[in-house]
Amino acid sequence: MVAHLLRLKLTLLRNGFRRSPWQLVGLAIAGLYALGLVGTLVVALVLLRTADPALVQTAVVLGGSAAVLGWAVVPVVASATDMTLDPARFTSFAIPMKQMLAGLALGGLIGVPGLATTLVALATVVTWSRGVLPVLGALAGAVLGVLTCVVVAKVVTTATASLASSRRFRDISAVAFMVPLVLLGPIIAGVGQGISNSTAFLPDLARALSWTPLGAPWALAGDLHAGESGPAALKLLVSCAAIAVLAWCWKLLLERALVTPPYAGTGKRKGSRLGLLGLLPAVPAGAVMARSLTYWFRDPRYSGSLVVIPLLPVVLVFQGAQTGDYFSLAFLAPISAFIIAWSISADVSYDNTAFALHLATGVSGVADRLGRALACLAFALPVVVVFAVGYSGFTGDWTGLPGQLGLSLGILFTGLGLASVVSARYTVAVPLPGDSPFKKPPGNVGQTLAVQFGGMLVLLVLVLPEAALVIAQLVTGNGLFGWINLVAGPALGLVLFVAGVRLGGKWLDARGPELLAQVAVNR
Amino acid sequence: MRGLAKRFGEKIAVDGISLDVPPGSFFGIVGPNGAGKTTTLFMATGLLRPDFGTALVHGIDVWAEPLAAKKLMGILPDGVKLFDRLTGEQLITYAGLLRGMDRDVVASRVGELLDAMDLARDAGTLVVDYSAGMTKKIALATALIHAPRLLVLDEPFEAVDPVSAANIRSILDSYVASGGTVIVSSHVMDLVQRMCDHVAVVAGGRLLAAGTIDEVRAGASLEDRFVQLVGGRSRTEGLEWLRTF
Numbered sequence: 001m002v003a004h005l006l007r008l009k010l011t012l013l014r015n016g017f018r019r020s021p022w023q024l025v026g027l028a029i030a031g032l033y034a035l036g037l038v039g040t041l042v043v044a045l046v047l048l049r050t051a052d053p054a055l056v057q058t059a060v061v062l063g064g065s066a067a068v069l070g071w072a073v074v075p076v077v078a079s080a081t082d083m084t085l086d087p088a089r090f091t092s093f094a095i096p097m098k099q100m101l102a103g104l105a106l107g108g109l110i111g112v113p114g115l116a117t118t119l120v121a122l123a124t125v126v127t128w129s130r131g132v133l134p135v136l137g138a139l140a141g142a143v144l145g146v147l148t149c150v151v152v153a154k155v156v157t158t159a160t161a162s163l164a165s166s167r168r169f170r171d172i173s174a175v176a177f178m179v180p181l182v183l184l185g186p187i188i189a190g191v192g193q194g195i196s197n198s199t200a201f202l203p204d205l206a207r208a209l210s211w212t213p214l215g216a217p218w219a220l221a222g223d224l225h226a227g228e229s230g231p232a233a234l235k236l237l238v239s240c241a242a243i244a245v246l247a248w249c250w251k252l253l254l255e256r257a258l259v260t261p262p263y264a265g266t267g268k269r270k271g272s273r274l275g276l277l278g279l280l281p282a283v284p285a286g287a288v289m290a291r292s293l294t295y296w297f298r299d300p301r302y303s304g305s306l307v308v309i310p311l312l313p314v315v316l317v318f319q320g321a322q323t324g325d326y327f328s329l330a331f332l333a334p335i336s337a338f339i340i341a342w343s344i345s346a347d348v349s350y351d352n353t354a355f356a357l358h359l360a361t362g363v364s365g366v367a368d369r370l371g372r373a374l375a376c377l378a379f380a381l382p383v384v385v386v387f388a389v390g391y392s393g394f395t396g397d398w399t400g401l402p403g404q405l406g407l408s409l410g411i412l413f414t415g416l417g418l419a420s421v422v423s424a425r426y427t428v429a430v431p432l433p434g435d436s437p438f439k440k441p442p443g444n445v446g447q448t449l450a451v452q453f454g455g456m457l458v459l460l461v462l463v464l465p466e467a468a469l470v471i472a473q474l475v476t477g478n479g480l481f482g483w484i485n486l487v488a489g490p491a492l493g494l495v496l497f498v499a500g501v502r503l504g505g506k507w508l509d510a511r512g513p514e515l516l517a518q519v520a521v522n523r
Numbered sequence: 524m525r526g527l528a529k530r531f532g533e534k535i536a537v538d539g540i541s542l543d544v545p546p547g548s549f550f551g552i553v554g555p556n557g558a559g560k561t562t563t564l565f566m567a568t569g570l571l572r573p574d575f576g577t578a579l580v581h582g583i584d585v586w587a588e589p590l591a592a593k594k595l596m597g598i599l600p601d602g603v604k605l606f607d608r609l610t611g612e613q614l615i616t617y618a619g620l621l622r623g624m625d626r627d628v629v630a631s632r633v634g635e636l637l638d639a640m641d642l643a644r645d646a647g648t649l650v651v652d653y654s655a656g657m658t659k660k661i662a663l664a665t666a667l668i669h670a671p672r673l674l675v676l677d678e679p680f681e682a683v684d685p686v687s688a689a690n691i692r693s694i695l696d697s698y699v700a701s702g703g704t705v706i707v708s709s710h711v712m713d714l715v716q717r718m719c720d721h722v723a724v725v726a727g728g729r730l731l732a733a734g735t736i737d738e739v740r741a742g743a744s745l746e747d748r749f750v751q752l753v754g755g756r757s758r759t760e761g762l763e764w765l766r767t768f
């Protein structure tokens with residue numbers, strides 16, 4: 001039975017590749033990235049073989065604890081752990097619980113994160129090959145540590161799965177998790193500062209962690225090497241007990257999950273309200289705009305990127321406060337303009353097969369393009385203007401404002417035009433409708449990267465005039481360039497915007513069915 | 524439809540189907556799962572470009588003049604998602620506005636459609652929270668909003684409860700009585716026999732028979748005739764172990 005579950009997992013993986021060779025490319029990229037990381041870590045661990053034992057102990061325990069913590073947290077944040085072996089799918093098969101647990105746990109190791117963790121954990125055996133006892137300790141520690149990682153991930157996913165199956169909870173949490181994720185940089189920087197302020201901090205932290213289930217397995221070898229077999233035995237006990245308790249929790253949760261069907265949330269609005277559809281002009285482009293705007297607020301895949309926007313200045317200000325140099329804040333408005341404009345370059349991919357409605361109603365390509373672009377513009381324009389003006393207010397230097405505005409608006413309009421063309425021609429891998437914005441999207445990661453980078457390069461070329469004007473103003477200090485930019489940027493951008501909507505609309509009219517077939521591959 | 528054909532990679536999903544649907548008929552397309560019904564209807568309605576062949580609606584070539592043809596057609600495609608973050612009412616309204624209809628006309632028709640589909644109480648619920656049957660019904664409503672002359676419905680009764688199915692059938696019956704044409708696909712013979720006046724049998728991407736119900740069934744029941752045409756009913760013996768409990 002355990003072998004069955006493992007084989008099922010492998011078959012699912014292989015069939016995934018059969019559907020699209022691009023998926024193989026995606027896995028290869030993820031694999032290469034992981035390989036680089038794993039390679040570095042393994043080499044480091046091998047080199048640590050000759051280092052000071054106390055230092056090695058600190059490094060291994062901290063690294064190991066971080067790994068366990070990662071396995072516990074990432075699934076919640078990302079819901080990215082694939083649910084191909086989701087226990088709910090086995091409800092109708094009577095699989096003995098013990099075998100199911102073993103099968104699911106081992107199945108969790110198949111895949112890039114599982115293999116990477118295992119390899120790095122095993123490398124600690126080399127690090128501690130300084131005697132028989134440390135080697136045995138490291139081996140036992142690696143096995144226990146990896147087991148802890150897998151089981152803790154399973155406990156967390158199973159515990160949150162029933163909660164996560166309520167749509168409302170998923171929607172809100174997906175958007176809410178965006179906040180700590182964006183603020184990760186400042187948070188890490190703050191912790192880093194704390195660490196550098198006290199040199200004894202890390203060894204102390206490691207020592208404390210080594211008595212918790214997080215660090216205990218990783219501390220075995222070091223303790224044995226130092227001749228402290230008593231603490232080592234206790235830590236072995238801690239680790240084994242923790243795994244037993246976690247496995248027991250998991251079993252309970254799984255039993256409950258198997259008999260409770262996923263709860264489907266219902267949110268009902270009273271009365272009949274059309275929202276934006278009743279407000280905006282009753283023409284096809286207006287309807288598309290209303291629908292898109294509704295999605296920006298209601299679909300977590302869109303609103304997730306919406307909440308990031310107000311956080312951007314927070315991150316940049318924080319960064320500036322640390323370095324005492326607020327120069328990067330100058331990029332706030334142009335970068336925001338770029339991010340927002342470019343976000344509609346995957347619009348049809350986000351629609352997925354719901355795009356069939358546009359095709360079936362025969363809405364003109366230009367109306368489709370224009371509606372989506374205007375929806376984006378409706379909030380992008382105020383945001384960009386506020387950011388640009390805000391920057392000048394912050395620095396108290398108003399001479400740069402016209403140039404800033406010219407550049408930012410130029411990028412915004414040009415970006416929207418280009419994105420209108422791109423999304424009419426290419427599909428990219430995005431989370432499916434109803435999925436969490438963090439979920440690993442199905443399908444061609446390779447093409448996605450190619451389209452995104454290619455598009456950005458083109459955009460860079462298209463906004464060269466505005467950029468050149470900004471540089472000219474910086475070099476000469478002549479404010480006239482800024483005023484030229486303020487006129488030329490939006491003007492040039494608008495021309496490209498109209499051209500982009502036109503061209504995108506023409507392509508959409510010509511290739512709508514092909515586009516639908518492309519998005520239908522990932523459903 | 525004239526010689527419609529489509530292949531996906533190695534697999535030939537539809538292998539040259541030519542079919543005449545008389546105006547004003549209630550036309551059923553039946554076939555086993557994977558017969559190519561959905562693929563055929565996608566190609567006939569302009570959603571999937573055929574490798575060969577074309578389709579005409581009231582003399583208008585779907586692939587030469589897609590806009591004119593789509594004005595005449597209401598489509599309920601099978602297996603596509605909806606814009607399900609809209610409420611039911613918003614979704615039907617959206618379909619109407621996309622077709623360039625007047626806001627007041629759309630509003631009054633939306634109200635009537637919601638009543639007819641028995642969805643008035645859930646008009647303000649997001650479609651993502653609908654049941655499968657409700658989703659089918661709301662999709663059907665989006666196909667009806669512009670009063671098309673031809674309705675193409677792919678598996679319209681899947682997961683729909685009997686009361687709603689009866690309502691929908693009476694809507695479709697009066698639609699046909701007033702001159703509209705309906706094409707439905709289904710794998711439920713009984714339903715097709717009761718509902719339709721014409722039928723086509725499709726299997727393995729080919730057309731096996733077509734005509735009025737009486738012509739096709741040739742005295743037998745449609746279900747028996749279907750099994751006879753499609754074949755593959757060899758499994759009456761075997762599976763003895765199933766009786767060994």
Ligand SMILES: Nc1ncnc2c1ncn2[C@@H]1O[C@H](COP(=O)(O)OP(=O)(O)O)[C@@H](O)[C@H]1O
Pocket residue numbers: 520531534535536554555556557558559560561562563
């Ligand atoms: N996008 C696709 N890619 C590959 N094969 C497909 C695709 N769509 C349909 N097929 C195949 O074409 C055949 C006909 O499918 P379909 O038209 O959906 O049948 P039906 O609707 O009659 O059940 C099936 O064998 C199916 O596997």
Ligand SMILES: [Mg+2]
Pocket residue numbers: 560561601677678
């Ligand atoms: Mg079908």
